[in-house]
Amino acid sequence: MTPETNSLTGTDGPTLGPPPGCPAHHSPGGLRRLYGPEAEDLGAVYEKLRAEHGSVAPALLHDDVPIWVVLGHGENLHMVSTPSQYSRDTRLWNKLQDGTFKPDNPLMPHIAWQPICCHAEGDEHLRLRGAVTGAMSTINFRGIRRSINRYTQQLVNEFCEEGEADLVSQFAEHLPMAVMCEILGMPEEYNDRIVHAARDMLKGTETAIASNAYIMEALMGLTSRRRAHPQEDFTSHLINHPARLNDEEVSQHLRVVLIAAYEATTNLLANVLRVVLTNPGFRAQLKGGQMTVPEAVEQSLWDEPPFSTQLAYFAKQDTELGGQRIRKGDGLLFGIAPGNVDPRVRPDLTANMQGNRSHLAFGGGPHECPGQDTGRAIADVGVDALLARLPDIQLNCEEHELRWRASISTRHLVELPVRFEPKEKEKLEPRPLGRPVPSQREGGKTTPPSPRSEAAAPATARSAPASAEPPARPGLLRRVLLWMSGR
Incomplete structure (x- = not known):
């Protein structure tokens, strides 16, 4: 599947629902799961997502909660380095606010907010x-x-x-x-x-x-x-x-x-x-x-x-990343392992990376x-x-x-x-x-x-x-x- 680019600066009129491929859809809709038998080899899942969607892909967390997976090296660096657009404050997540992400979700230990520097702004x-x-x-x-x-x-x-x-x-x-x-x-x-x-x-x-x-x-x-x-x-x-x-x-x-x-x-x-x-x-x-x-x-x-990943960053405003329209409140998975093997920065994975500390x-x-x-x-x-x-x-x-x-x-x-x-x-x-x-x-x-x-x-x-x-x-x-x- 070719990722759809929904530029916020384009001339498209407002839409009544989320754009195609967006994880805001309630139905799994063919989206790949990052848990269970389908994800026994997450490295392979990330590469399939990269082939299908590009450097930012929609996927599903436990209990089929939608999430964006950031797969590109440059896109990951942009996300973590742009606090004006992306935050670690989990209270901003729209799926937590609307009850889609439930208190008994097994990933709650990663999401529960605390007054510590990891979540502060x-x-x-x-x-x-x-x-x-x-x-x-x-x-x-x-x-x-x-x-x-x-x-x-x-x-x-x-x-x-x-x-x-x-x-x-x-x-x-x-x-x-x-x-x-x-x-x-x-x-x-x-x-x-x-x-x-x-x-x-x-x-x-x-x-x-x-x-x-x-x-x-x-x-x-x-x-x-x-x-x-x-x-x-x-x-x-x-x-x-x-x-x-x-x-x-x-x-x-x-x-x-x-x-x-x-x-x-x-x-x-x-x-x-x-x-x-x-x-x-x-x-x-x-x-x-x-x-x-x-x-x-x-x-x-x-x-x-x-x-391999870190959960999660959250969009503070409508924005665009890797050709995908990211809505305010969307959650994004910081893709450390998939970003490190982005073919745009590592076309040959067998090459020695001596002296290069630009990993994630x-x-x-x-x-x-x-x-x-x-x-x-x-x-x-x-x-x-x-x-x-x-x-x-x-x-x-x-x-x-x-x-x-x-x-x-x-x-x-x-x-x-x-x-x-x-x-x-x-x-x-x-x-x-x-x-x-x-x-x-x-x-x-x-x-x-x-x-x-x-x-x-x-x-x-x-x-x-x-x-x-x-x-x-x-x-x-x-x-x-x-x-x-x-x-």
Whole structure:
């Protein structure tokens, strides 16, 4: 089907109904679904939509709720970079306003509005986002890289004597959480239980609400402690930012930072390691020095971005995008994965993208991921340290046996079994008691380090204490899970 161009500047008279192909039609009308058996391979669905409609296509979300899918690289960049036309404020969505998108829709966790920077606009967005980026500016990346290496060695020590491991459940799902807990200022909270809770939330299981409550309880406790006794960590800087976030705003933004960074970096680690283990040419380039690990990470961000799409942006006015008439209030899916393979920017998908960072993996515009440098650091150092420790590591199954758990927003590798010659454990350096961290300044610049007022608590073992679930706060039980794959 050739997309119809309905230019707002043309001479056509007003229409009584939506234009042909517009997702505002109540009947599915042959539109492709982005869920269920029809969408088991969403990558193939996106390519069919591109062939049928062009760079912006109508499709159906769960319960046949209409949505525009933005498939073009340039169209995606225009959407995320034009806040005068497109917003992340989910309250603007006409399908939410008219009841088409119902409260029990399984995608509600992505849509439910909250007073956080991800959904805010204008001055409120500047206030909340400024606090997050200000706290981000205080991260000591030299120290964090040492921590990433130390946690990598600790994780490898747990399986190196066995000669085999699963790099998803034993490495990729743990390293980002360990690092993020240290950045936030709660290294003592890092254990198997918080990793399980984060994964449980993201899967949307029956116990996801309880897992969310557990994580929020930890973050609210951290907020309370740092409000009373600030330290040189991300949470303290978030609390002390001139934006003066209240405790609820602090804990909710900690949740956004923790979960978004965790899921994105877990997927990134798994994807980079998979390519290294399954693509002999890729690995040979790494070994031969033709490609560095950071370059391998960027290639992965093009080919298998941690989030395949992001739900959603909303039109603030009647407009046009990719030859399609977009009505005020229409919802648009930010197509990260399909945008990255737009044939107009990547006519040859096998071509090396070294030195090109124009992928969509971290978004763009006012809502561009503020923690992308942290994610890159975890992947760069973690992969490099793992390969240095286990240079003979090999995939322990056939490549076609690898399985993914896919949703509209992400494609998560289920397991990555490997084998290697058993190695002895290495002695680990003790965790430093504290490092000076620069104080934040307006504009994201930093001032000279200041002494740490209180030594950080030592990291505990990863095994979780056997204890009952913490009591869920009534407010948390009423919240739907937010931003399971958004930023």
